[in-house]
Amino acid sequence: MTVTLVPSLPTLSTPSRPDPLGVLGVPGEINLDHAASAPCARAAADAVTELLPWYASVHRGAGALSRRCTLAYERARQTVADFLGARPDDHVIFTRNTTDALNLLARALPAGTTVVTFAGEHHANLLPWPRGSVRLPVPDSPGGAVRSLDAALAELSRDARPGLPVLVAVTGASNVTGERWPVAELAQVARRHGARILVDAAQLAPHAPVDLAALDVDYLALSGHKLYAPFGAGVLVGRADWLDAAPPYLAGGGATSHVGAGTHEVRWTTGPARHEGGTPNLLGAVALAAVCTALAAADRDALHAREQALLARLREGIAALPHVVELRTFGPDAPRVGIVSFVVAGRDSADVAAHLATAHRIGVRDGLFCAHPLARRLLTEAAARSGRTDLPPTALRASLGLGTTESDVEALLTALATLP
Template structure:
């Protein structure tokens, strides 16, 4: 496809799915200001403009959900209920599935882990995101080796399930790797699991913003995703799946809203979604998710996927042409993947590369091990790759010019090194000095930032 056609597709998608901050300009250490190239969509994507507008429209009516008779509470409650139904449709949940609002994918899987029947065995692959590794460790979890191919994954899962005795089992697997973007064979995994009587929990955190989800058609039992990955960064996520385990489990949080009746000495818990949503819910976050997934679906997944795949090919081709650059793939190049690419530049520390891309070029990427330490250790052992890498990720707001800026910057740094001086501070590599002005945020950032974290000035 020609550059002109690529730009035309990007312009059309930008019109349909405008991002808040899509025209953001950021300062460079040299004093210039440039448009921000956000290539960190896999971590947290900015809000869609229509999502922010809907949240702003709801704000004057914000009131207690399920608890108030006033008109604002009525509107907030109706919006919250409608958001749940939209989320249900987005993931293709079955009529009798529960759809719960959580904080994010990590929270959703911790909730599900707390609801597993006693004695449940969980099987997951060692290369999963920490959100799909750590919650299950409170019980019986089996870590399958990182597979050499999708077929190898199915064979390993089949063998492991055959070796289990009687009892409940859950297979927890990602839809798309947050390190390489590669898609896992979800339907085939569900077939293998169900053949042995096991259930399947799908981590759709990296899938939900890029491909349509249909757990009923795929015969997947549970699915979880985060609002901040689907252009709704307002602090909510979703867990959907069968009601039986969730209704039988103790409430995830003990508190108001999860009960039918409370006495001084006893409590009768409710069932359904409310059982695990005690306290005042994040109604704005739930509505934001509903607005975001509605906008994505209305735009059309074929259009979104075509745009992102064009840019992914542009990125991979460009990185391959730069001397000293190596990308990370779990399986052979060419396997279906979303727009996530991790890479390294020979003799350049990934943290320094990411810092220089930001400070000198106005490009946002992620560096590190991406909450997937065992997977990065696997790459180090198998390929001799560094355990740390840089990750560039693509979304609906990414343009060909963003990709080209990244490629030019990586090539320059690979050839000449960073132009500014940098030091390690609070565990991060930071420009030294860092003259870039911060926004005041109503005075929140007018003073020094204390206590570490990612701040490069404290």
Template sequence: MSAEPTDSADPCCAAPLPVLGRDVTVPLVTGGEVTYAALDYAASAPALQRVWDDVAAYAPYYGSVHRGAGYLSQLSTDLFENARKTVAEFLGCREGDQVVFTRSTTDSLNLLAAALPADCQVFVFETEHHASLLPWRDARVTYLDAPRTHDEAVHTLERALADRDPYGPALVCVTGASNVTGELWPVRELAAAAHAHGARIVLDAAQLAPHHPVDVRDLDVDWIAFSGHKLYAPFGSGVLAGRADWLQKAEPYLAGGGASRKVARRADGGVDVEWHDTAARHEAGSPNVIGAYSIASACKALDEAGFDALVARERQLIATVTEGLAAVPQVRVLSLFGDDAPRVGVISFVVDGWNSSHFAAALSAEYGIGVRDGLFCAHPLVRTLLGGAPDEPGECGAPEAAPGERSLNAIRVSFGAGTPDEHVERFVRAVRELVTDGARWNYRTEDGRCVPDTGTEAVAEATAA
């Protein structure tokens, strides 16, 4: 498997990494408090304690980067540019690759979309997150049907690339790990297929980089995009890293200070602009120094913890969850490639007889467990997996039926380097109890969300039950 690391000799050796908020307690609707079980890492992971400590230590020394003569400006410039180098090393970038700091994965892929050469065709599977599915609308896009095996994914792409007309520049966009099923995609094989047909490939590593080591050279991808907030660094920055040529030839993503090398008035009253050809070309305005630094801090922390140990521990957590869900007949886990497909700590499922929003609300209100429900900004994929029409409309995250009624959405549990065993064990127990005994509280729909009913009659009813 392309992105699969080697097994660790001792899968029990790693403890969860300390994360911010690990001791936060939340109230239960049934009374009392419990330590919050954050199991929504696929949406946003908590900050590593190491990252928070590094940011707090730097914050008093913050200064405007580049061209500042003061000590703090010079210190901040060094820190910002060293963060770029750290990220490049973390990703295994090639000599000459550029690391551009952005706001998020979505921002990174929109930047690349704006840098496509003329007449470039884009190929993307319908299974992608909307961040990968939607930025290419100004280009000629071929949307590929959801594959059911790795081989089918590669063959589907090969046929589409071979049949493209005209046979010009092309870009393939693919995820490394699904944000819905957590399943790993055959990135290396897809990259080989793209290059064999004269195309380039960008890897959406938003769900892969926090869980597995990612090496641009080893996977042979042309670009990689990810977000800091999923990599335990939720401070508003993301990354686009990879080949420089398309980025250097494109108009700046944003026009303004920092992107320009020289600006001069013309005799006719207009202005001439000479743009940078470095990463600065697409980083106009004052950059998010703390965001960039936090990503670099997270990269160092993960490298120092060791991905072999982190992956081995996560596999234990995955086994606990998948085996626990498999023991409940009413639960169906969603999968593209089959139950045995390698995955990261992202698992989506539905429960017979339950509206997914109702189930997620009960997990939160009665057990202090935070999961996600809905379509996960991957509407075509979720609807395909649930047997609905891929083009059927639906608001992301909104329940489509009253509590207890069937809905065409799902529940997602996700975890990572900071997740203690107790959180997934509590989750498995909660699923079993909810399916067996039902919710202990009454719920209602409010503003498109399922919430505990706190009315006097509802409280009395729930208490009596």
């Protein structure tokens, strides 16, 4: 038998960086790809390590291990609910990620529901919705988004059959540009027209507090792997009525209260368990809850101020490079989280990303970022705005997070300025 030796991974360490979660990293590597998957927080890793010796089934056993794991799982659910400002009668359903959560809600929509989205959404918030959904053009400002939604919902109120539900589905922050959307104002418009609203908080929650009750939104989805808990868990949080009335997302053990001998002799449970069939991702839920606890205890205002300073320096540095053009949907001063997408004139984005990785040990993302309609539009607008005809068909994205330092940002700017 031939044995192939696999090289050992570099030793992980907790960098001496100003973040309350102690994100893990590899010395010498500059990770500017947090928007795709954030590094693991020490709080998440420690919570998983502590629970592993007790690991057992959830909701299935009477032994001490199973009882402890069941308690940990349900405590995690309550922790996430508290972190997101869930109302007492909201459901918190653990999923794999944001995409899974949005698909779950799409399957739970009452018959005849019209879903209203904007064309600037991530594919996860474009593709799951039923036929007949309304896709609004990308607005040029936050105020334009509010006016566009108001007009669309008014038209639906006139033309749609009375009594059929409407759901507005919108991102909290763009995964392409980092620009924040006016969620509270959009929720007010939805309320005025009797519509419900869902927020894709995958990119917003890692950077800013998100509170369902304060925002007055009906549903919220996010991914643990973007929130420093990369153990394969996400959540859908929101109103119980549609979820309890819908068929189970996954038919199987745990989603039933009774199964008889007949083919259709099944009584499905209500509550989160209805949509969590099968053995749940205990470690993912516990890791996500641990990060929520750590972030809830942190000074979010200070973290926001620090990120905004890094973001301002990055955008300022990019603007000073004549061969680099930033992508944006709104005006240059629109509020945003720590994400910047850009193109290097005359250079293939994939080649630039590869060069940054090999020559400078800087990790960024290249492509269209699972938001093809928006990214292609912004690339066209960037060419028109800059007057350049040599921009590539795909872009680069640098995304900041806890643990990103001033030297990381300067290293990227220097690398872009000295591209061979």
